[in-house]
Amino acid sequence: MRWLSAEEQQVWRGFRTAVTKFTEHLDRQLQRDSGMPMAYYEILVALSEAPGRALRMSELALNCHSSRSRLSHAVAKLEKEGWVERQACASDRRGSIARLTDRGFAVLETAAPGHVSAVREHLFDVLTPAQLDSLREISRAVENGLQTECAQARAELAEF
Amino acid sequence: MRWLSAEEQQVWRGFRTAVTKFTEHLDRQLQRDSGMPMAYYEILVALSEAPGRALRMSELALNCHSSRSRLSHAVAKLEKEGWVERQACASDRRGSIARLTDRGFAVLETAAPGHVSAVREHLFDVLTPAQLDSLREISRAVENGLQTECAQARAELAEF
DNA sequence: GCATCCTGGTTGAACTCTCAACAAGGCCCG
DNA sequence: CGGGCCTTGTTGAGAGTTCAACCAGGATGC
Numbered sequence: 001m002r003w004l005s006a007e008e009q010q011v012w013r014g015f016r017t018a019v020t021k022f023t024e025h026l027d028r029q030l031q032r033d034s035g036m037p038m039a040y041y042e043i044l045v046a047l048s049e050a051p052g053r054a055l056r057m058s059e060l061a062l063n064c065h066s067s068r069s070r071l072s073h074a075v076a077k078l079e080k081e082g083w084v085e086r087q088a089c090a091s092d093r094r095g096s097i098a099r100l101t102d103r104g105f106a107v108l109e110t111a112a113p114g115h116v117s118a119v120r121e122h123l124f125d126v127l128t129p130a131q132l133d134s135l136r137e138i139s140r141a142v143e144n145g146l147q148t149e150c151a152q153a154r155a156e157l158a159e160f
Numbered sequence: 161m162r163w164l165s166a167e168e169q170q171v172w173r174g175f176r177t178a179v180t181k182f183t184e185h186l187d188r189q190l191q192r193d194s195g196m197p198m199a200y201y202e203i204l205v206a207l208s209e210a211p212g213r214a215l216r217m218s219e220l221a222l223n224c225h226s227s228r229s230r231l232s233h234a235v236a237k238l239e240k241e242g243w244v245e246r247q248a249c250a251s252d253r254r255g256s257i258a259r260l261t262d263r264g265f266a267v268l269e270t271a272a273p274g275h276v277s278a279v280r281e282h283l284f285d286v287l288t289p290a291q292l293d294s295l296r297e298i299s300r301a302v303e304n305g306l307q308t309e310c311a312q313a314r315a316e317l318a319e320f
Numbered sequence: 321g322c323a324t325c326c327t328g329g330t331t332g333a334a335c336t337c338t339c340a341a342c343a344a345g346g347c348c349c350g
Numbered sequence: 351c352g353g354g355c356c357t358t359g360t361t362g363a364g365a366g367t368t369c370a371a372c373c374a375g376g377a378t379g380c
């Protein structure tokens with residue numbers, strides 16, 4: 001068992017702190033100014049970018065890095081607000097398609113500027129171009145590491 | 161209103177994805193192997209490092225980047241598990257002191273190796289030393305940016 | 321055809337977090 | 351002292367997430 005060195009701990013805790021505070025800031029901003037958490041905002045964004053502003057639930061879950069269950073609850077709430085509509089899927093009768101309503105799109109248009117400003121102000125404005133490059137690489141490496149991990153887990157499961 | 165350029169969006173989304181998947185992975189690992197979410201784990205860690213394994217709630221909240229309310233609920237749960245005890249604060253009768261029990265410490269000792277392994281495997285093992293340096297700087301810059309922001313907000317409030 | 325398994329999606333319960341409201345102790349100043 | 355005001359910590363309600371269970375429809379193999 002290898003513990004973290006003092007240096008590693010410092011990096012790890014600093015990273016945790018920064019990410020926690022940053023995402024909390026964004027979440028609070030969005031909740032305060034637009035009455036929705038970031039997870040819901042991202043659903044609206046994903047839908048707004050899809051052809052016809054509609055996606056199957058499973059596609060939407062992938063785009064939002066969300067579990068099926070979470071998405072199902074979230075879309076139910078968004079539907080109650082009138083920002084999203086559900087309709088049946090023609091090609092697969094199990095399927096369910098979420099579509100952004102005009103009202104939902106309008107809400108998104110209202111919410112976006114404040115959110116983008118917050119991201120710009122606290123991420124892009126405080127980092128140098130070199131740091132941004134670095135951040136891109138770091139993100140890719142971490143995500144890659146998780147991918148292979150998941151693949152491994154799947155492989156292990158397949159053994160049984 | 162300046163939107164994000166295509167490059168900026170790429171960085172931002174990649175970062176979001178990596179962080180989300182990474183923290184979800186860690187959270188699931190802890191929950192599965194030790195029956196607690198990462199937020200609770202961090203409370204136990206903070207207490208274990210404090211002199212006498214005890215801290216006032218407000219200190220603990222600072223160390224864990226947690227709101228008072230969240231911490232209060234969390235400690236209530238941890239107390240129910242028998243991992244933490246609350247006792248009155250002698251110097252300030254409003255105060256409440258949380259102390260890690262022996263049982264709580266034992267649980268932490270059991271949980272730590274798996275958690276540390278997960279962090280090492282998916283963070284330190286996938287990044288080069290240069291990237292780690294970079295990550296430290298990035299974290300610091302982002303946190304700094306938020307600090308000044310909070311200070312600004314406080315200053316604005318003070319105007320009224 | 322039909323038994324089996326897999327996939328897509330929903331649901332309910334338990335849990336965690338947030339926010340606002342609140343109690344109660346400290347602090348300060350007239 | 352006694353009135354405001356700030357700080358500490360808790361509480362309850364409401365919102366969001368997780369997990370396991372489930373239904374229904376597709377896919378596969380006999």
